[in-house]
Amino acid sequence: MKTLWQHCHVATMAQGRYSIIEDAAMVTAGSLIEWIGPRSQAPTGDYAQVHDLQGAWVTPGLIDCHTHTVFGGNRSGEFEQRLEGVSYADIAAKGGGIASTVRATRAATEDELFASAEKRLRSLLRDGVTTVEIKSGYGLDLANERKMLRVARRLGEALPVSVRATCLAAHALPPEYKDRADAYIEHICTEMLPALAAEGLVDAVDAFCEYLAFSPEQVERVFKVAQQLGLPVKLHAEQLSSLHGSSLAARYQALSADHLEFMTEDDAIAMAAAGTVAVLLPGAFYFLRETQLPPMEALRKHGVKIAIASDLNPGTSPALSVRLMLNMACTLFRMTPEEALAGATQHAATALGMGDTHGSLEVGKVADFVAWQIDRPADLAYWLGGELDKRVVRHGVDVTV
Ligand code: DI6
Ligand code: FE
Numbered sequence: 001m002k003t004l005w006q007h008c009h010v011a012t013m014a015q016g017r018y019s020i021i022e023d024a025a026m027v028t029a030g031s032l033i034e035w036i037g038p039r040s041q042a043p044t045g046d047y048a049q050v051h052d053l054q055g056a057w058v059t060p061g062l063i064d065c066h067t068h069t070v071f072g073g074n075r076s077g078e079f080e081q082r083l084e085g086v087s088y089a090d091i092a093a094k095g096g097g098i099a100s101t102v103r104a105t106r107a108a109t110e111d112e113l114f115a116s117a118e119k120r121l122r123s124l125l126r127d128g129v130t131t132v133e134i135k136s137g138y139g140l141d142l143a144n145e146r147k148m149l150r151v152a153r154r155l156g157e158a159l160p161v162s163v164r165a166t167c168l169a170a171h172a173l174p175p176e177y178k179d180r181a182d183a184y185i186e187h188i189c190t191e192m193l194p195a196l197a198a199e200g201l202v203d204a205v206d207a208f209c210e211y212l213a214f215s216p217e218q219v220e221r222v223f224k225v226a227q228q229l230g231l232p233v234k235l236h237a238e239q240l241s242s243l244h245g246s247s248l249a250a251r252y253q254a255l256s257a258d259h260l261e262f263m264t265e266d267d268a269i270a271m272a273a274a275g276t277v278a279v280l281l282p283g284a285f286y287f288l289r290e291t292q293l294p295p296m297e298a299l300r301k302h303g304v305k306i307a308i309a310s311d312l313n314p315g316t317s318p319a320l321s322v323r324l325m326l327n328m329a330c331t332l333f334r335m336t337p338e339e340a341l342a343g344a345t346q347h348a349a350t351a352l353g354m355g356d357t358h359g360s361l362e363v364g365k366v367a368d369f370v371a372w373q374i375d376r377p378a379d380l381a382y383w384l385g386g387e388l389d390k391r392v393v394r395h396g397v398d399v400t401v
Contacts, residue, residue: 001048003028003396006039008053011377012361013060016305016342018377019360026058028367031395036361051398053371053391059341059380060361061130061368061394062322063348066258066279066309068168069124069134070117070151072104075314098138098172101314105138105148113151120312121155123320126387126401130368130394132161133309133352135206137168141176142192145169149201160392160399162368164352166234167196170207170214170222185218189225197229204255204353205229208236209245216248223252232353238263239284250274256307256351261290265298272302277351279307280343282328283317296333306335307351308343323388326381337381367396 006025011018025042027035035043078096082088091097105113117134124132134152139145149165156163169188177184196202205226207219214222219235226233232255237245239259246257250270257263257271258279271278278299284290299306308329311317319325326340335343349359357366372380373389380388391400 001030002034002045003049003051004042004047005051005053005058005371006042008056008058008371010036010058010361011341012036013342013345014360014362016346018338018341020377024058026361026367026369028396031367033361033363033365033367036363054373056371056391057374057377058361058369058371059377060345060359061370061392062128062344063131063352063359064124064129064310064312064322064344065133065256065307065348065351066281066311067124067132067134068137068311068313069120069132069155070105070113070136070148071101071138071314072106072108072113072116073101073314074318075101076318098315099175101138102140102172102174106144110147110151113147114154117151117155118159120320121159121161122401124310124312124322125159125161125392127321127323128370128372128388128390128392129322130161130370130392131164131349131352131354131358133164133166135166135168135171137171137206137208140169140172140174142195145192146196146199146201149196153201160394160401162358164203164354165201166204166206167193167202168206168208169193170219172208172213181214181218185214185221189221193222193225193229197231202231204232204234206234206236209243209248210236210239211241211243216243216245219245220248223248227252234258234351238267246271246276250276255353258309258311259284260294261285261292263295265295265302268295268298268302268304272304275305277305277307277347279309279348279351280329280333281309281311281317282325282332283319284311285332286328287317294333296335305347305350306339306343307347308335308340309348321385323380323383324385327384330381337378340381341377368394
């Protein structure tokens, strides 16, 4: 079944550039793009449907390539306490911080986690997202990590969005392993990852490489097992200090290294050589009032692909809009609106290992796109959130919510 979409301009985002086609048309056949180009050259044919996009700007569907959408409770109470002067250390000593989200996530049923995550995910979808990555990492034992990953899979079945599920068991040390980080890593490697992978719940493996989380040596043990299981890896690296986790990630051909405020030029060289995408997370930078900027110059100079994501999580980035992240990437990191949009389309797809099928509007790729009623593509990074008038198409079907 062929469909013609016309009366629009397209920012195809091919090669991570706007790659604009003015007065364009697109032909979709089922879930794929069969033809795209100037309307005057559109193939004539017997179309089952013809859509007038009313002068919209069409872009690829937005891709949020780093989220922790599934979690129990939230930490707005801690946010308020901190602003009233209670220190982070005091909050943590009273069982707050990440530990409180682990408790709430463990206490929640799968259906409860699904219901709360669905609301957050719908916010992202209303903003034009058609693909999202969702991490585990607040369960921290086999049963609870499985519960989180099952919720991620169910969200992808229930909502019009492609979900990639990432196992982040090495996110934090669970209380029952206090002072026994190596033993927890061993448990992840011998029990959790093999079981979760065998159940088909894992598309990629992630870890938090940081002095207050896991060391590069511990992360490498997890990466080795992921490699044996045939799973690609990603890494939270260089968020608070420089441990060169991003270089370690590059050695394992990681899809991405994420955060990166404290990375060095040598890390950028290693990532460029490996094709590892730099996923920058301006929401966490903003929420933590970080002052160390990611090394934009080094990333650009060495040709590292840069993606932008929400990092949606209850502790450091309660961000429900990818477009707001595009704005922050521009204002905080001085990215151009074109770079930012590439970061939430083509480069985000590459950060999920989906770069050949998603992320740009080209013949043979999946027909996931948004027709925005805007004046120019820069509008997507310009408005601070809010709702833009638009139509969202996924797999060739209008799924506007
Ligand atoms: N980096 C972060 O910013 C979050 N996780 C991570 O690895 C924090 C998660 C939380 O505080 O709940
Ligand atoms: Fe994260």
